[in-house]
Amino acid sequence: MTERQHLCDECLNALSNYVRQAPKTCELLGDIGTNSLSLERLLAILAHTQTENETQKMYMVLRQRLFEGLIGNALQDSGSFRAT
Numbered sequence: 401m402t403e404r405q406h407l408c409d410e411c412l413n414a415l416s417n418y419v420r421q422a423p424k425t426c427e428l429l430g431d432i433g434t435n436s437l438s439l440e441r442l443l444a445i446l447a448h449t450q451t452e453n454e455t456q457k458m459y460m461v462l463r464q465r466l467f468e469g470l471i472g473n474a475l476q477d478s479g480s481f482r483a484t
Contacts, residue, residue: 404469411466414459421452 401409428445437445 404466404473407462407466407469411459411462414455414462418452418455418459421448421455425449425452 425445425448428448
């Protein structure tokens with residue numbers, strides 16, 4: 401497996417993890433009624449929102465690394481093409 405394929409797999413796994421976390425946050429926020437929330441409930445929402453934010457950040461970092469790698473390779477390829 402190439403380094404790029406490994407990075408791509410990591411990126412896809414991070415995206416999958418984020419996609420699993422985001423709906424949970426929406427459900428937690430959607431379940432809020434007009435009644436006041438308990439401290440326990442607020443802390444659970446905050447904790448899960450932080451988890452979602454971390455998974456999103458990991459995906460974005462990996463996606464950026466993959467993008468930079470692809471752009472770097474394309475620039476190298478175009479440079480070597482011009483040199484010939």
